[in-house]
Amino acid sequence: MTTLVLAMLWVRRGQAVALALLSLLAVAASVAAPAYLRAADRAVAAGQVATATPVERGLALSKSEDDRNDPQAAEGNGLGFTTLGPVLASLPGFTGVYASEYPAVGIEPDPANRTRFVFRQDVCAHLSLVSGRCLVGEGDAVIGEQTAKRLELAPGDTITLAYAHFSTDPRTPIFLADGAEKRITVAGTYTVPDPDAAYWGAHGYFSADTGDRPGEPLFVGFATLNTMDHGATVKSVDSTAGPGALDVDKLDGLRAALGDLTDLTGKLNTTVDVRTGLPDLLDRIDSGRAAARQIVPVIAVPLIVLSCFVIFLAAGYGAEGRRPELAVVALRGVRWYERWWLTTGENLIAIVAGSVLGCVAGQLLVNLMAATLFPGVGAAAGFASLIYAPLAAVAAVLAALLAQRRQLFAQVAALLRRVPGTGRRPPVLEAAAILLAVVTGVQLAVSGGDPTGAGLFAPALIIFAVALVVARALLPLVARIASRALRNGRVGVALAGLQLARRPGATGLFSLLIAAVAVTVFAFCAVDSGTRDREVAAELGTGAARAVSVQPVTPSQLMTAVHTVDPHGTFAMAVARTPGNAPGEPAGLAVDAPRLGAVANWPGSGPSAADVGALLHPKAPDAVIIRGQDVNISFEISGARATIPLNLTLAVSSITGRGSARISLTQLGNGSNEYAQRVAACAQGCRVDGVQVNSTDATSGVAAHLRITALGSINPVVPAVSAERLGNPAQWRMSSYGKLTADDGALGVDIDAPSGMGTSGAWIQPVDAPDPMPIVSSGRPADVITGLDGRTLAVDRVAEVPAVPRLGLRATLVDLEYADRAATQSGMATDAEVWLSATAPADVLDRLAAQGLVITGDIRATVARDQLDNQGPALALWFYVLAGCLAIVLGAGALVLAAVVDRARRVEDLSALRTQGLDRRSAGRATLWAYPMMVLIAVLAGTGTGLAGYGLTGWALPLAGLEPPPLPLPIWPRAWVIALVALAILVVLGGVATLTSRNLRRSVL
Known part of the structure; x- marks a missing residue:
C-alpha cells in the first residue's frame, strides 16, 4: 500500500508539492511568531539602550x-x-x-x-x-x-x-x-x-x-x-x-x-x-517586550488559522479530484485501515514533509528580517522558536483529515457521482464562527482592551466569521448574475460565473481568499495606524521641533531673551505652564501667541495655529511703563484709622528682562505722600504690574480713600502715565475691597473692607490685558484659570482645538504676555521653555545662553520619534508586514492548487461544450474570467472585512508606545494606504489567477 501511495504521490507530484509548500508556510508562520519575538526582545533592548540618556545607561x-x-x-x-x-x-x-x-x-x-x-x-x-x-x-x-x-x-x-x-x-x-x-x-x-x-x-x-x-x-x-x-x-x-x-x-x-x-x-x-536611571530603562525594556508579546500574537493567530484553512481546502480539493479512484478502492472492499491510508496517505506525506521544512524556513525568514531590520542584534535562534511547530503540524494534519472525512466514509455510489450533491448545507459553521466571534469580542471589550486570553482570538474569529458569511451571501448573487448573463446571451460571462458559484469547494475557496485579503488589510491597518500614532505622539507630544527647558526666570525675562534671539518671530517661542491650582482646572500653557503659527506643531484639524495665536493676542491698551530707575509714586490718604495704618506696595517688572521688584511703603497714615526709590531693574524701563494696598492688621475692617496723583520716574522726570489715563478709572481695574473713581486728574480708590483685606490686600492694576482673558482649550472648557500669580482669572473661550500641543486632550492655551500683565507681580515662570521650529539656527542654544538663559534640557521631536520607533510596539509591527505578505502567499497558493485540481475537469467540461457548438470566444472568456472574477470580488469583500475586523478590535492594540500621551491619536489608517494595499493584493492575486486561467485556456482552445 505504501508503494501505491508513493506512486500516487509521484503521479500527482505538482499537487503534492503545492500542498507541501502550503504546510511549509503554515508551520513557518507558527515558528516565525516566537522566533520574531526572541529577535524583537533583543531589538527592543538594543533600541532602548541606543536612545537612552547617559544617566539611564x-x-x-x-x-x-x-x-x-x-x-x-x-x-x-x-x-x-x-x-x-x-x-x-x-x-x-x-x-x-x-x-x-x-x-x-x-x-x-x-x-x-x-x-x-x-x-x-x-x-x-x-x-x-x-x-x-x-x-x-x-x-x-x-x-x-x-x-x-x-x-x-x-x-x-x-x-x-x-x-x-x-x-x-x-x-x-x-x-x-x-x-x-x-x-x-x-x-x-x-x-x-x-x-x-x-x-x-x-x-x-x-x-x-x-x-x-x-x-x-x-x-x-x-x-x-x-x-x-x-x-x-x-x-x-x-x-x-x-x-x-x-x-x-x-x-x-x-x-x-x-x-x-x-x-x-x-x-x-x-x-x-x-x-x-537604570531602573527606568530596565522597566521600559520590560514594558516594550511585554507590548510586543501582546501585539505579535494578535496577527499570528489569524495567520495560523488561515494556514490551517488553506490546508483544509487544499486537501479537500485534492480528495474531491480523486473521487473515482477512491470509489474503486471502496468497491474492491479493502480493509478500513488500507482505505484510510490510500485516502489520506498522499496528503499526509506532503504535509509532514512541508512541516519539517517549515521549521527551518520560519527561523530563516526571521533571521533574514532581523538582519535587515535589526542589524547587529541577531535573531537569537533556538529551540524555543519551535515551541508551536508541533501544534501547527498537528493542526495541519487534522485539517487535512477533516477535509477528507467524506471520502473516507462515503458510499461507493456517492463517490462515483460526477457532481456532489447540490443541496445547500445548513449554516452551522457560520453560526459557530459568529458565536465565537461575539464571545471573544465581548471578552476583549470587558477586559478593557487587553488582547490576551479569549480576547486574543477576537480579531481572527471576527475576520473568519465575516469572511464565511460574506462568501455564503455573495456566491448565490454571483449565480443569479451568471444566469442573467446567460439569458442575455453573454455565454462566456455566464459560464465563468457559474464556475464560481456551483463548482465543489467554491464557497471554501472564496471564503479563504476573503480571509487572506482581510488578514493582510488588518495587518497594514495596524502598521499605518501605529506609524501615525507615533508621529503624533512625537511631534504633538513635544510641542515643536525642539523644546528647550531653562532654569527658572520671569516671563518677561524669558520673552525678552527669545525676542532678542529671534526678533522676527520665525523660529523661537517662549512657553511656560500655568499654575492650574483651581479645583478641576485642566493643565495649561502660556505661550507667546503671535509666534504660535511659526513654531508650534499643531493638530491637523480645527483652527490653524496662526488663527489661534491671533485670537489669544487681540489688541490691548499699552502697558504703563516707567522710564528710569528712580521710581516715583505720589498719593494722598484720607479716612484711614490712625490705629490701623495702610501699607502700599508698587510692583514693577523690567521690560528688558532684568527681573521684577517690589517697592514697599509701610505704616502710612492720612495725608500726602511722595516716595522715590532706585530700582536697578528699571534702568532701561519697567512695566507697572500693580499697586497693592493692605493694612497692618489683616483681620480688622478698613475704610479709607486713596488718591494716586503721580506715577513715574524722577531721574529723568518722566511720568509713566498721563493725567488723562491716570484719572480715568476705566483704564484701571480693582478686583476686590473697593472701587475706583475719577478724582480731579488723579485715580481715586475707595477702600471698603469691613472684615479686613487679609494677606492679599487690594490690587489696583492698569488695564493693559484683555479682561476676561481669552483662552483656547481642548475638551471640556474651563470657567476660570489660575493666573501666573496664583490668582483666579476670568476667561473667555475664543476657540476649541482638538488638542493642545504637549498637554493633549483637556488643556488650555493663554497668551504669555497678557497673562504676565494680568499678574499682580511677575514671579518665576513655571517650567519655562523655549520652543524651536525646524528652521532654528544650529547655534541657537549658544544665542539663548548669551541672553542669560541657562539650558537644562533639550527635547527634539525627531529623538522622541526615534525612541518610539525603538519601543516594543513599533518593532512588533514589522511582524504584521511579514504576516500580511504570508497571508497573500497562502491565498495565492490555494488559488494555484485549486486551479491545478480543477484543471482536468474544467478542460473536459469546456471541451465537451466546444464539441456541442460553444464558440471559441465564449470558451475563452469562460476560462479567463472565472478566477480573476473571484479574485476581484474577494479583494473588495476582503478589504471591507479587514476594515471591519480592525474597527472592532484594532483599538485594543497598544500601537502608539508604552505610555501614550493623552493626544488625539489616529485610530484609522489613511485611506490612500489601504487603497494602495488593496491594489497590491489585487495585482498579486489577479496575476496568479490570470496565469492559471491562461494555462487552462491553452488547453481548451
Missing part, C-alpha cells in the same frame, strides 16, 4: 566625607577604592570611574569664587593638552586653557592653594580658607574634546561657573588631593555600561546586581546618594 554614587571628623573615612572605610570594589564587581560589564573633589582658594582674586580641586581617575586620557604635560607625580596639576589665560599662569608656575568652606554668615557670602596651604606646580593647560562624554558623568565640570567664569576644574592626582589638608570631600563613582552590558540576556543579572548595590551602600553605614 549608568549610575553614580556620591557622598560627602570629612576625613577630619569621620573616623571611618580617615581609616579608608568610606566611599573609597576599598569599599567600592564589591560595588563595582556586582555590575558586570560596567566601567567605574572614581573621583573626589573639594573647594580650594588661593588663585582666584574674588573670594566669592572658589577653585574646584578635582581628582578623576584616568583624567589625562580624556583631556587635550594645549601646553606642558599631564599629571605625573604628587603636587602636579593641570589647569584649563581659559583659566590659565585669565590668571596669567603657564606650565612650570607654582601656585598656593588651601582647602576652603563657604561662609555660614549671610552677610559675607565668600569662601574662607580652612586648612594648611599647599604648593602646587602647574604641569600643563588643557581643553576638553568632548565635555558631554559619558566619562564625565553628571558633575557639570564644564558648565558655566560662578563669577561668569568658564567651568574648568583644577585636576590633580589622588596623592595630591589626599595629602592636602582638607575637610569635607565629595567622593563619587560613575559607573557606565560598556558594550554588551545591557544585552537582553543580561538584564535579569543586572537587576539583581542593582539590588545587591542597595545592600552594599547600606553597609557603608552612612548616607550615600545613588543616582541612576
